[in-house]
Amino acid sequence: MIYLDHAATTPVHPEVLEAMLPYFTLQFGNPSSLHAYGRDARIAVSRARDEIAGWLGCSPSEWLFTGSGTESDNTALFGAASRAGEKRHIVTTQVEHHAVLHACERLEQLGFEVTYLPVDATGRVSVEEVQASLRPDTFLISVMYANNEVGTVQPIVEIGELARSRGVLFHVDAVQALGTLPIRLNELPVDLMSFSAHKIYGPKGVGGLYAHKAVHIAPHLYGGSQERKRRAGTENVPGIVGFAKAMRLAGESRDIRVRLLEELREELIAGLNAEVGSEHYRLNGHPTERLPQILNVSFPGASTDTMLMNLDLNGIAAASGSACTSGSLEVSHVLKAMQLPDEVTGSAIRFSMGTTNEPSHMREVSRRIGTILRRVRSR
Ligand SMILES: Cc1ncc(COP(=O)(O)O)c(C=O)c1O
Incomplete structure (x- = not known):
C-alpha cells in the first residue's frame, strides 16, 4: 500500500x-x-x-x-x-x-x-x-x-x-x-x-x-x-x-519536510506526464500559492468514485476531498465553488503526500494510475 x-x-x-x-x-x-x-x-x-x-x-x-x-x-x-x-x-x-x-x-x-x-x-x-x-x-x-x-x-x-x-x-x-x-x-x-x-x-x-x-x-x-x-x-x-x-x-524539520514534499509533488507530476500524458489530466488549485503536500488532479473520463475504488484495489490510498465527504458521492463543495466544468469536478482526486512517502514511490503511483486509466477509459 x-x-x-x-x-x-x-x-x-x-x-x-x-x-x-x-x-x-x-x-x-x-x-x-x-x-x-x-x-x-x-x-x-x-x-x-x-x-x-x-x-x-x-x-x-x-x-x-x-x-x-x-x-x-x-x-x-x-x-x-x-x-x-x-x-x-x-x-x-x-x-x-x-x-x-x-x-x-x-x-x-x-x-x-x-x-x-x-x-x-x-x-x-x-x-x-x-x-x-x-x-x-x-x-x-x-x-x-x-x-x-x-x-x-x-x-x-x-x-x-x-x-x-x-x-x-x-x-x-x-x-x-x-x-x-x-x-x-x-x-x-x-x-x-x-x-x-x-x-x-x-x-x-x-x-x-x-x-x-x-x-x-x-x-x-x-x-x-x-x-x-x-x-x-x-x-x-x-x-x-x-x-x-x-x-x-x-x-x-519544517524546511526539510517542505523540500521532501515539493520533491514528491514534482515526481508525481513528472510521472503523470510520462505515464498518463499532460493532455489527459488537469491540476486543480493555485499554481504557486499552494501547500506543498497536496496535489488535486482531475482525470476527465474517469469518475472520482471509479478512480478511488481502482486506486484502492491497486494499493493506493487517496481521497476525493475532505475525509468527511469521501465515502459519499457528493461533488466537493470546494471544486463546485471554483466553478470548474463538470468533467473536472466529477473526476477529481486528492493526493496528499507526507513523510511516509519516498520520491521513488511516485513513479510507481503514476504507473498504476496509467494502467487504471487505460482500462477505465477503454470501457
Ligand atoms: C482545514 C480543516 N479544518 C478543520 C479540520 C478538522 O480537524 P479535526 O479532524 O481535528 O476535527 C480539518 C480536518 O480535515 C481540516 O482539514
Missing part, C-alpha cells in the same frame, strides 16, 4: 508515541488533582503549552487545548458570536472546511447573517470582495489559511490587516497549514487560529485554538475550570504531550 492521504490524517511519529506512553501508565494523574500525580500531569500540560506557544510565537496564555480542529473552529465561531453584542454579520468563504461552514449554518439558524464569499477558479478569495462584503454590523471574518482539498493558500495577511482596520475579529483555520507554512502568531494580524495535532504526525482527538490576549470569547463547553475556564473537561494529557512533541518535530 502507498498512503497518499496525509491531509485526512497522518500516522503518529514514533517519537510522539514514545513521549505519550508514560501519560497512559505511570503518570496518569488528573491535572486538576492536588497530589503528586496531579502535579506531574499539570506540569506536563504546562510544558506542552509552553513548547507549542514558543514554536508558534504566542504567549502560553493565548493557547487553548481542545479536542479537535473541529472543536477549535466551533469554539472560535460560537465564542465570537456570543460576544458579538448587537452585531449580527459574519463573512466567510464557500471553500471552508465543514467545521466552519456547518457552524455558520447553525449560527444562521440562531439569527446571525453569513456572507459566503465566492472564490476564483484557483480557489482563492479576493481581498477586495472581502472588503466589499463588510457591513457596519460585521463582527467576524473567518478564512482558512490553506484549503484541505486543493491546497490553495489564502491572502490571510491582507485580509487580517483589513479586519484590524475595520475593528472586525479575524479567525483563521490553519489546520492544514500547520507544519508546512510559516506561522508567527505575534506577527500576524489574526485574532483566532485553529489547529489540530493529527495532521502533523500527532495523535487524533487533540486540537488547539490561539486567541489573542485582547480577544475574549465565550466558552463553548461549561463545567470545571480547566483551560482557565475557557474549555471545561479533563485534559487529554497524553494527547497534549503528543501534540507538543509533534509540534517540536514539525518546527525543527
